[in-house]
Amino acid sequence: xxxxxxxxxxxxxxxxxxxxxxxxxxxxxxxxxxxxxxxxxxxxxxxxxxxxxxxxxxxxxxxxxxxxxxxxxxxxxxxxxxxxxxxxxxxxxxxxxxxxxxxxxxxxxxxxxxxxxxxxxxxxxxxxxxxxxxxxxxxxxxxxxxxxxxxxxxxxxxxxxxxxxxxxxxxxxxxxxxxxxxxxxxxxxxxxxxxxxxxxxxxxxxxxxxxxxxxxxxxxxxxxxxxxxxxxxxxxxxxxxxxxxxxxxxxxxxxxxxxxxxxxxxxxxxxxxxxxxxxxxxxxxxxxxxxxxxxxxxxxxxxxxxxxxxxxxxxxxxxxxxxxxxxxxxxxxxxxxxxxxxxxxxxxxxxxxxxxxxxxxxxxxxxxxxxxxxxxxxxxxxxxxxxxxxxxxxxxxxxxxxxxxxxxxxxxxxxxxxxxxxxxxxxxxxxxxxxxxxxxxxxxxxxxxxxxxxxxxxxxxxxxxxxxxxxxxxxxxxxxxxxxxxxxxxxxxxxxxxxxxxxxxxxxxxxxxxxxxxxxxxxxxxxxxxx
RNA sequence: GAGUCGGUAGCUCAGUCGGUAGAGCAACGCCCUUUUAAGGCGUGGGUCCUGGGUUCGAGUCCCAGCCGACUCACCA
Numbered sequence: 001x002x003x004x005x006x007x008x009x010x011x012x013x014x015x016x017x018x019x020x021x022x023x024x025x026x027x028x029x030x031x032x033x034x035x036x037x038x039x040x041x042x043x044x045x046x047x048x049x050x051x052x053x054x055x056x057x058x059x060x061x062x063x064x065x066x067x068x069x070x071x072x073x074x075x076x077x078x079x080x081x082x083x084x085x086x087x088x089x090x091x092x093x094x095x096x097x098x099x100x101x102x103x104x105x106x107x108x109x110x111x112x113x114x115x116x117x118x119x120x121x122x123x124x125x126x127x128x129x130x131x132x133x134x135x136x137x138x139x140x141x142x143x144x145x146x147x148x149x150x151x152x153x154x155x156x157x158x159x160x161x162x163x164x165x166x167x168x169x170x171x172x173x174x175x176x177x178x179x180x181x182x183x184x185x186x187x188x189x190x191x192x193x194x195x196x197x198x199x200x201x202x203x204x205x206x207x208x209x210x211x212x213x214x215x216x217x218x219x220x221x222x223x224x225x226x227x228x229x230x231x232x233x234x235x236x237x238x239x240x241x242x243x244x245x246x247x248x249x250x251x252x253x254x255x256x257x258x259x260x261x262x263x264x265x266x267x268x269x270x271x272x273x274x275x276x277x278x279x280x281x282x283x284x285x286x287x288x289x290x291x292x293x294x295x296x297x298x299x300x301x302x303x304x305x306x307x308x309x310x311x312x313x314x315x316x317x318x319x320x321x322x323x324x325x326x327x328x329x330x331x332x333x334x335x336x337x338x339x340x341x342x343x344x345x346x347x348x349x350x351x352x353x354x355x356x357x358x359x360x361x362x363x364x365x366x367x368x369x370x371x372x373x374x375x376x377x378x379x380x381x382x383x384x385x386x387x388x389x390x391x392x393x394x395x396x397x398x399x400x401x402x403x404x405x406x407x408x409x410x411x412x413x414x415x416x417x418x419x420x421x422x423x424x425x426x427x428x429x430x431x432x433x434x435x436x437x438x439x440x441x442x443x444x445x446x447x448x449x450x451x452x453x454x455x456x457x458x459x460x461x462x463x464x465x466x467x468x469x470x471x472x473x474x475x476x477x478x479x480x481x482x483x484x485x486x487x488x489x490x491x492x493x494x495x496x497x498x499x500x501x502x503x504x505x506x507x508x509x510x511x512x513x514x515x516x517x518x519x520x521x522x523x524x525x526x527x528x529x530x531x
Numbered sequence: 532g533a534g535u536c537g538g539u540a541g542c543u544c545a546g547u548c549g550g551u552a553g554a555g556c557a558a559c560g561c562c563c564u565u566u567u568a569a570g571g572c573g574u575g576g577g578u579c580c581u582g583g584g585u586u587c588g589a590g591u592c593c594c595a596g597c598c599g600a601c602u603c604a605c606c607a
Contacts, residue, residue, distance in 0.1 A: 006576080007541075007558065060567080067564035084564060101557075114565045135557055137542040140568040147568055148543045148556045154599050155542090166542095210606065229607095255606055256532075265607075422607070453606080478607050502598065 011133045014098045018128055023095050025128035031055050031106040037074035044119045048111050052121060054079065055106040055129060057165065058099060059138050068096055069120075072105065075164070075171060080120040082112055092126060102136035102165075104129035138166045157499050170494070176295060177483035177495040181248060181266070183294035184479070187287050188270055193244040198233035200226055200250070206461070207231030207400070209453040210253040213263075226252035230269040231400065231474065232461045235429060238271050238472050239464040246270035248479065259491040260421075263500050266479040271429070273470040277412055280426040280473040281325070281389055284416055287477075288321040288387065292486065303419065303488040317385060319418060319485075325387040330376060331410075333390065337379040345372065346409065368409065369396030384417035393427075399439040399455055401427035418485050426475035433465040 018025055034053040035043070056072040056079075066085040071078045085093040099105065106129050112122035139149025149166040150156060156163040156170065164171045185195065203222070205212040207229030217224050230247045237245045251267045272279065289299050299322035305315040335342040340354035348368045355371055356362050360378060365371045372394050380390065393413040395403065401411035413427035430436045440462070443455035483495040493499035 010559075062566050062569050063563090064566060064569075065563035067566080069566045069569085071567080080567075082565070086564075112565090114567085116565075116567075118565090118567070120565085135541050137557080139542070140556070142568045145568085150542060152538095152542085152599085154538095157599095208607080251607090253606070256604090258604095258606090259601090261606065267607080425607075476607080481607065 007135055008133050011100070011131060014100070015131055018095065018098055018131075021091055021095060023128050025103070025131040028106070028127055028129055031127065031129060033106065037072060037079050038077045040079050040121070041077045041119065044111060051108055051110060051124075053106065053108045054121060055104065058101055058103045058105055060140060061099060061101060063097070066093075070099070070105075072107070072121075076168075080114070080118050081107055081109075081123050082114070082120045083123050083126075087122070087124060088126070095126060095128065099128070100131065100135075101138060102132040102134075104131075136165065137162060154501070157493055157501055160498055173487045173489055173494055174497060176487050177480075179295045180291055180483045180486060181479055183291040184248065184268055184287065184477075184482075186294065187290040188246045191244070191283070191286070193246045193270060193272075194242060196234070196237060196242070196245050196247050197249070198227075198230060198237075198247060200252075202227050204456050204458050204460075206455050206458050208251075208253075209397075209455070211255060211452055213252045213254050228253050229476070230267055231476070232458055234269055234271050235469065235472070235474070236461060236464040238273055238429075239467055239469045243273035243470070244271070257500065259493075260481065260484075262480065262492050262496060265492070265496075268477045268479055268482075269474065271472055271474040273472050275473040276428050276471065277391070277414060277426070277473065280428075280475050281327075281414065283473075284389075284424055284426065284475060284477075285321070285325055285387075288418075291482075292321045295486065301486055303486070317419070319386065321387060325389050325416065327389045327391060328380075330372065330380075330390050330392045333380050334372065334375045337383065338375055340375070345375075351375075367394075367396045369394030369398075373397060381417065381422075382420050384420055386418075388417045389414045390417060398427065399443050400430055400436075402430050402432075403435070421481065421485060423482060423485055424475055424477045426473065429469070429472040429474050431465060431469040431471060433462055436465055437462055 015025060032053060033055050034051070035047070037054055037056050040047065040052060040054055054072065056074045059071045059073045059078065062069040068083040070081045070083070072081050083093070083096045088096065106127040107121060107123045108125045109121045109123040112120045114120055137148070137150040140147045141149075146167070150159075150162050151167075156167070164174070189195070201215070201217065201224045203224055205225040205228045207227075208231070210228040212225035212228050214223060214225055216222070228251055230249060230251065234245055234247060246269065248266060248268045250264050252264050254263065255261065257263065270283070272283065292299050292301050299320065301319045301321065302316050303319060305317045331342050331345045334340065334345060338354075338358050340351075340358060344350040344354045346368075348371070351368055351371045352362050352365060355365065355375060360374065362371075365374065376390065384390070391414040392404065392410050393401070393415070395401075395409055395411050398411040398413050401413040404410040404412055411427060413425070415422050415426070416424040430439065440455060440457050444457055446454035447456065480492050480495050483489065484492060487495065489495050
C-alpha cells in the first residue's frame, strides 16, 4: 500500500469513529459563528467572558497529554485554541485526538491569555466541519517565516487551492488582484459608464495585432475565433449612442507565454464619446488614483523596484498616483535620450540611419513606426518609473487612431507607463469611415504580405462608422498587468488564479500511458474534423 | 522558438569518486493538563520524472523524451 493510500485509510477510519461519536465531519450544514477569526483577533480585549463561536481551518496541533493547542486560520488571521480534557469531557476529548491539520472546525469557548501572553480561545465544545483525505502541505510558521509549506512553483499553480491555504503572501497578491478589478468597476460606474458584454466568439477577430484561437460552431457549420480585443464591438455601441461604455473581459491571443504574457488575459477597454486625449488622460489618472486608494488605502503605492540585474536588492519605489502624470512627446523624448535629432525621426531613411548611428541593429526594420517603437523601448521605457504618458505614435502601428492634423505619419495616441512598463494604450478614435477603410486596406495588404497579426477587414464595423460615430476617446488596460504593477508581482501567473499549464502526462489519474496517448489522438482527430 | 538550470518520501531538501536510499516536517504508536517551527522515545513510508544505453554494478555517466523555472525574442 502506498503512503497516500494508507493515509487515506487512516483518515477514513477516523471519520468512521467520529460518526460513532456523533461528530460526523460532513454532517453539519450551518455553523452559527458569533465572530470570524479576524473579528476575534481584532476585538479580543472586548470579548472577554462572553461565549464565542468561531470556525476555520486547523493549521497546527500541539498535543500534550491531556491538553492541546491548535491554530485556527481563516485565511487572513489565526487564533490559538486551547483544549483541556477536564473541560471538554471524555467524548469530545477523543474527538480532539481525531483532529488533523487541515480539518475545518467550529468551536465555542471564552477568551484566554496564556502564560506567554498569546490570545487564545479556551474551548468548551467543538464541531468537526470537514476532514481532508490528504495530508495538507501547510508547513509551519514562526515570526512570519514559513517552513516546509508547498513552495514548488509548478505545484502551487497546478493545485492553487493548496497555495491559497498555505501561502498567505500568494493569497494576498491574488486577492488584491481581484480587488483591483472591483475598484476599476467602481470608478467607471461612478463616472457614468455602462458596463457591457460583447461576443467572445467572433467571425472576424479584430481590434488588435494578434493571432486568434480558432474553433468551430457545429450548428452553423462555421469556423469562429475567440476574440483578441474588445475594441470594435464597443465602438459599435458608441455608434449606437451609448456614450460611455466599458467591458472587463477575457481576451485570447494565440501567442507565447512569458512572465508578462498569458494566452488568456483580462482586458479593460472603455470608450467615451465627445472627449479627446486630454479627457482620456484625466480618466486614466483618475482610475489609477481611485484604484490605489480603494485597494491600498493610499494614492502612493510602494512596490519592489524592478531591476532585472539585481532582483534581490529589496529596493522599493513609491509610485505617486495622486499627482497628474508626467507627459512627454514620443519623438522629443526619444531624441532627448538617444541623441538623434528630432528632424531625423520623421522619415524612414533618416530614422534608420540614426538608429544605426546609436548602435542598434537595423536589419529587421522595415517601417518608420517599427524603428520608433524600438528606439522608445530601448532609450525611453526604462526611464519611465513614475507614471508618465508618452504622446504621439506612428501611424503604421496605430490603424484605429486618428491622424495628427498636419502630420499624416503620426496619430493622436498615447500610452501610459509605470515602472518602465506599459500600463495603458489610448487614442482618439477614428470616426471618419473613409479614413478607417483606407487603414484597414493598408492592414489587409500587410496581411497578404505575410503579417499574420495585421487587422482583417471588418465591414460590419465600417458600416457602423458610416452611420456616424461622435468624436470618441478610447483606452485599453491589461488588468493583469495593472495588478502586477500595483502588487509588485514578478510573474503574470502570480496574479492569475489558474494560469495556463501544460497538462501533466501519465500521472495521477490511474490512466496508463498507452491509453492516454490513444485519447490524445482521438482528440486531435475531432479537432481536424471540426476545422 | 533559442539558451541555461532543475525534477529524489505527502511537503521542504541533502545525496561526495559510479558501490545496500537520507534528514527535518507530515503520518502512525507510547509519554506529557499553558504549548507555540512544543518536546522525548519508537515505527512505517521511495516508479530517485519517463524510456533507452554504458558498466560486474547507475539517483549519480551518456542519448532521447516529458514537465517546470529563469533569460532572450514577439506580443498587452
